[in-house]
Amino acid sequence: GENVEQHPSTLSVQEGDSAVIKCTYSDSASNYFPWYKQELGKRPQLIIDIRSNVGEKKDQRIAVTLNKTAKHFSLHITETQPEDSAVYFCAASKAAGNKLTFGGGTRVLVKP
């Protein structure tokens, strides 16, 4: 089955700096890659997703890039703010309606 690895497990950045989280996946058939933000004690919230026919997608301060050949995708957060502090999860599946495999998560701390 699919295996998703996520790095780093923790990330501390200064407010205003950029944060980058990287994920690799094993199943070349995967073609849907969402990212989730989870605040302490809350449910995961979808923040951005990308499909395999797209190499990059941006939404304000958040961007995701996908390299299908290398089977890795990354989340980029620019101009980080304290409210960006949370755990971020990447995931992969063969379709948006199919079962997701999650990475282990990255705890991001934005220091004011």
Added chain:
Amino acid sequence: NAGVTQTPKFQVLKTGQSMTLQCAQDMNHNSMYWYRQDPGMGLRLIYYSASEGTTDKGEVPNGYNVSRLNKREFSLRLESAAPSQTSVYFCATTGDGRMGHFGQGTRLTVV
């Protein structure tokens, strides 16, 4: 429009007891999922239902059963709870081509 609603929010069980976690969605989505999240870890798929009347095992199905009662409801049953099932359980749905709708979670402790 409540989205995805889970009950209960918290539960403490004794080893060997049984219980059912309920999930209901009002978004008319076909696909529903049950995940568990252990402390400091990602979510692992227990069972999913691609449509009403179908269910399939996920990554960690042992010790659980599910029922897709109708399009709205997808329940998860623990027949004989074990301490290893202490976790936070999330129900989720897929709609509009995006996997983005989670319930608020059920925090289960088995003692």
